[in-house]
Amino acid sequence: MIRVRFAPSPTGFLHIGGLRTALYNYLFARHNDGKFLIRIEDTDRTRMVPGAVEKLFEILKWCGLNNDEEPVIQSKRLDVYKKYVEELLEKDSAYRCFCTSERLEEMRKLQIAKKQPPKYDGLCLKLSKDDSEKLSKEKPFTVRMKMPQEEIKFIDIIRGEIKFHGSLIDDQIILKSDGYPTYHLANVVDDHLMEISHVIRGEEWLSSTPKHVILYRYFGWMPPQFAHLPLLLNPDKSKLSKRQSDVAVEDYREKGYLHEALLNYIALLGWSTEDSQQIFEINELIKKFTLERCGKSGAIFDAQKLLWMNGEYIRKMPVEELARRSSPFLQKAGFDIKNFEFLKKCISLEHDKIKLLSDVPHLIDFFLKNDIIYDEKAVNKVLKKDGVNKILTDIAGIYSKIENFTAKAIENETRKYAEVNLLKTSQIFHPVRVAVSGRTEGPSLFDMIETLGKDRVLSRLRNVIGGKNG
RNA sequence: GCCGCUAUCGUCUAGCCUGGUUUAGGACGCCGCCCUCUCAAGGCGGAGACCGUGGGUUCAAAUCCCACUAGCGGCACCA
Numbered sequence: 001m002i003r004v005r006f007a008p009s010p011t012g013f014l015h016i017g018g019l020r021t022a023l024y025n026y027l028f029a030r031h032n033d034g035k036f037l038i039r040i041e042d043t044d045r046t047r048m049v050p051g052a053v054e055k056l057f058e059i060l061k062w063c064g065l066n067n068d069e070e071p072v073i074q075s076k077r078l079d080v081y082k083k084y085v086e087e088l089l090e091k092d093s094a095y096r097c098f099c100t101s102e103r104l105e106e107m108r109k110l111q112i113a114k115k116q117p118p119k120y121d122g123l124c125l126k127l128s129k130d131d132s133e134k135l136s137k138e139k140p141f142t143v144r145m146k147m148p149q150e151e152i153k154f155i156d157i158i159r160g161e162i163k164f165h166g167s168l169i170d171d172q173i174i175l176k177s178d179g180y181p182t183y184h185l186a187n188v189v190d191d192h193l194m195e196i197s198h199v200i201r202g203e204e205w206l207s208s209t210p211k212h213v214i215l216y217r218y219f220g221w222m223p224p225q226f227a228h229l230p231l232l233l234n235p236d237k238s239k240l241s242k243r244q245s246d247v248a249v250e251d252y253r254e255k256g257y258l259h260e261a262l263l264n265y266i267a268l269l270g271w272s273t274e275d276s277q278q279i280f281e282i283n284e285l286i287k288k289f290t291l292e293r294c295g296k297s298g299a300i301f302d303a304q305k306l307l308w309m310n311g312e313y314i315r316k317m318p319v320e321e322l323a324r325r326s327s328p329f330l331q332k333a334g335f336d337i338k339n340f341e342f343l344k345k346c347i348s349l350e351h352d353k354i355k356l357l358s359d360v361p362h363l364i365d366f367f368l369k370n371d372i373i374y375d376e377k378a379v380n381k382v383l384k385k386d387g388v389n390k391i392l393t394d395i396a397g398i399y400s401k402i403e404n405f406t407a408k409a410i411e412n413e414t415r416k417y418a419e420v421n422l423l424k425t426s427q428i429f430h431p432v433r434v435a436v437s438g439r440t441e442g443p444s445l446f447d448m449i450e451t452l453g454k455d456r457v458l459s460r461l462r463n464v465i466g467g468k469n470g
Numbered sequence: 471g472c473c474g475c476u477a478u479c480g481u482c483u484a485g486c487c488u489g490g491u492u493u494a495g496g497a498c499g500c501c502g503c504c505c506u507c508u509c510a511a512g513g514c515g516g517a518g519a520c521c522g523u524g525g526g527u528u529c530a531a532a533u534c535c536c537a538c539u540a541g542c543g544g545c546a547c548c549a
Contacts, residue, residue, distance in 0.1 A: 101546095168472070168545085180547085183548075207543075238542075300482075304499060352510060353509065353511075442509070445508080
């Protein structure tokens with residue numbers, strides 16, 4: 001049975017790199033008819049952020065990455081970890097350390113100054129079992145695991161065999177003096193207890209994997225299979241960070257990205273098919289995803305490509321749904337949409353121009369408000385030309401006589417006027433467009449005019465003729 | 471500093487395992503043309519990678535081997 005987990009630490013928001021890890025775990029589980037679980041790694045009390053866990057679940061739900069079992073919360077399992085630490089202590093695979101943070105700090109500084117690798121000097125290792133026992137009742141202490149002085153090997157599904165030498169690895173603290181476990185211990189214990197078959201996580205964990213392998217050995221447990229995903233990078237190739245890019249998934253939601261597009265784009269950062277297919281809906285991703293086809297090198301997060309992909313998804317989306325999903329953005333922009341059918345009509349006219357849901361308000365605002373803002377450049381370039389006023393006056397007269405105010409009829413009448421007066425159609429179309437919408441770019445002219453409606457079109461034309469625009 | 475990972479167009483990548491079918495393929499972006507009432511969308515085309523460098527092996531190497539270099543990651547009572 002394939003069982004995987006996404007194990008974030010709740011530090012405020014879900015990082016886009018975390019989302020990618022979650023997605024790959026999810027895809028791997030679904031592809032193999034396995035289970036996708038979530039574990040909250042909240043063992044650092046100094047980094048507790050109120051509400052972070054709730055936010056995390058909320059955003060994961062928005063993405064549609066649903067977990068199959070009740071989430072495991074590490075901070076509620078202190079007694080479990082304590083028990084396993086005791087076991088290690090008893091087996092002599094770990095020892096208590098009474099050194100103060102100050103001493104440790106000093107030692108590290110000295111080692112770095114001497115260009116030695118920073119590593120615990122093993123002072124408390126020399127304590128006898130009885131002394132250690134006795135001292136533990138008087139002084140605060142941490143527990144360290146003993147690193148064996150030998151080569152440690154493991155297989156990474158993505159990278160193949162990885163070797164580290166134990167002598168270079170520190171006697172890692174597994175239990176802090178506040179009674180909380182550190183990542184390494186909690187992670188190994190929980191992965192075992194949750195019967196995790198595959199650990200799929202970011203590359204930053206590669207160098208601590210030997211510690212985990214040793215812990216499995218000490219407990220006598222079968223380790224899971226490991227797969228370390230390449231990192232997501234800033235444009236300067238450093239690890240994707242807040243400083244250089246938007247890294248919170250919620251930022252992308254707020255900017256008007258679709259979760260489908262975000263997931264699709266992110267899936268391609270470190271994974272691909274042989275034919276370099278770009279657009280995948282989630283079921284197709286599930287069907288085609290394998291760890292064997294994951295890459296090894298870090299991938300720069302390209303916001304431009306994501307934007308393109310979002311546009312692709314929006315273009316494919318039925319107007320009905322697009323209107324529904326843009327509604328929050330319209331409301332936020334101050335539009336009260338009472339008439340959903342009218343909204344759909346407006347959106348359909350601009351459909352293939354929309355790249356973000358947040359583009360919608362601006363793109364259709366001249367349909368929704370009465371007092372439109374005239375773009376200064378458009379006015380100067382198009383409306384302030386000789387003869388424009390006469391053309392618009394004539395057009396207003398013609399439009400006012402059209403009984404059946406449809407795009408077809410409006411177009412026929414407009415073209416007829418051009419022909420009779422020996423004008424190029426563009427000499428009419430452009431001024432009318434600006435007069436009616438306030439700008440030079442917009443939907444197909446006659447559809448736009450029809451949708452706007454006769455009254456509004458005439459009143460806008462007359463306003464312009466009367467010189468009432470900016 | 472030490473340890474580890476990685477290395478194909480600006481970016482994401484295919485191809486590498488199982489050498490020749492590769493004048494190294496696709497996608498984003500960029501440029502041009504077409505369509506056209508504008509902006510998009512769409513269609514067509516183009517520029518863009520001597521496959522990190524240097525050595526081998528071989529009739530033949532992006533593909534196999536070695537060395538080097540560069541970039542990144544890790545080296546906490548953080549995860």
